[in-house]
Amino acid sequence: MMENNYIIFLITFVISFLGTIYYRSFAIKNNILSNLNFRTLHEKPTPRGGGVVFSGVFVSMVFLAYFTNKINLELMMVLGVGSGLAATIGYIDDLNGIKPLNKLFLQIFLALWILYFFKGGPLINNENFPVWLGWLISLFFLVWLINAYNFIDGIDGFAITGAILILTTLISTLIISNSSSILLLLFPLLLTSCLGFLFFNWPSASVFMGDSGSIFLGYCFGAFIIYSLLMNEISFYTWLVVFGYYLSDTSITTITRSILVKKWYHTHRSHAYQNLARILNNHSKVTVGVGLFHLFWLLPLAICTVLMPKFSIIAVFCAYVPSIFWAVKFGPLFSQD
Numbered sequence: 001m002m003e004n005n006y007i008i009f010l011i012t013f014v015i016s017f018l019g020t021i022y023y024r025s026f027a028i029k030n031n032i033l034s035n036l037n038f039r040t041l042h043e044k045p046t047p048r049g050g051g052v053v054f055s056g057v058f059v060s061m062v063f064l065a066y067f068t069n070k071i072n073l074e075l076m077m078v079l080g081v082g083s084g085l086a087a088t089i090g091y092i093d094d095l096n097g098i099k100p101l102n103k104l105f106l107q108i109f110l111a112l113w114i115l116y117f118f119k120g121g122p123l124i125n126n127e128n129f130p131v132w133l134g135w136l137i138s139l140f141f142l143v144w145l146i147n148a149y150n151f152i153d154g155i156d157g158f159a160i161t162g163a164i165l166i167l168t169t170l171i172s173t174l175i176i177s178n179s180s181s182i183l184l185l186l187f188p189l190l191l192t193s194c195l196g197f198l199f200f201n202w203p204s205a206s207v208f209m210g211d212s213g214s215i216f217l218g219y220c221f222g223a224f225i226i227y228s229l230l231m232n233e234i235s236f237y238t239w240l241v242v243f244g245y246y247l248s249d250t251s252i253t254t255i256t257r258s259i260l261v262k263k264w265y266h267t268h269r270s271h272a273y274q275n276l277a278r279i280l281n282n283h284s285k286v287t288v289g290v291g292l293f294h295l296f297w298l299l300p301l302a303i304c305t306v307l308m309p310k311f312s313i314i315a316v317f318c319a320y321v322p323s324i325f326w327a328v329k330f331g332p333l334f335s336q337d
Contacts, residue, residue: 016196051213149218
């Protein structure tokens, strides 16, 4: 499927690249800039909300895929309409701010949107779970994933590079398994959309993605997980391995802060990757370091879950042990923030 769409992928990249250039100019003219505060790791105001560009490009391509009969109505509603709503909610938050409780309700709505069009998700058909429990677990997982991706957008290039690495890994596993899944169209579309933005978000960033990018990406990955499990195209073990570092960092940081800090839910900069970026005074070293960990450790483990599924649990264990160790060592316990 990929070989028939190279021109579409190239066009997607070019539109995202040029769109980001335009948005930077637009944001500067309209004072859509990030303000410096205790949480920032930057020295000057920078255009924010740039995620609206690559999210908008992906949404447009999803609608194009639907109107050219490449994807069905359910995928269009989830990845076209739903991800467009996620990006819109994020952009409103970037511009005006949304109260935390209201933001949580909106994230719950987005998760329910996915589950409604995907018939409740894979747990609905599991005999070990009552229907209501399947919905509840799936809802909690999706809301957490949306938040988790929001949490990793804390230094230049980190969240967008993570998305590109995750998508590259998933595409590799599908190719290795000789899949003809529609995901081999959707994953590259999202990847090339992100790639066009990467050039401007790489350290030192000239534009930030903001919630319009991070909430959008968390939503998309959640939707992809539910869909791929329903279609039995990517195993949950593979997904766990692929998100090995990012889920470890966000989960360990949240758990640790809930124990150490009274108002643990407030904004902070105590993730392991943020602490290291601050200590090293260098965002690119941290982003590259985690990227290399993904390429040379998580990628082979993800491939292992495809080629040797009997060892999938071991692969997940190997993916999370170093990630958890890293998050504990350099997370909130290290910074006391």
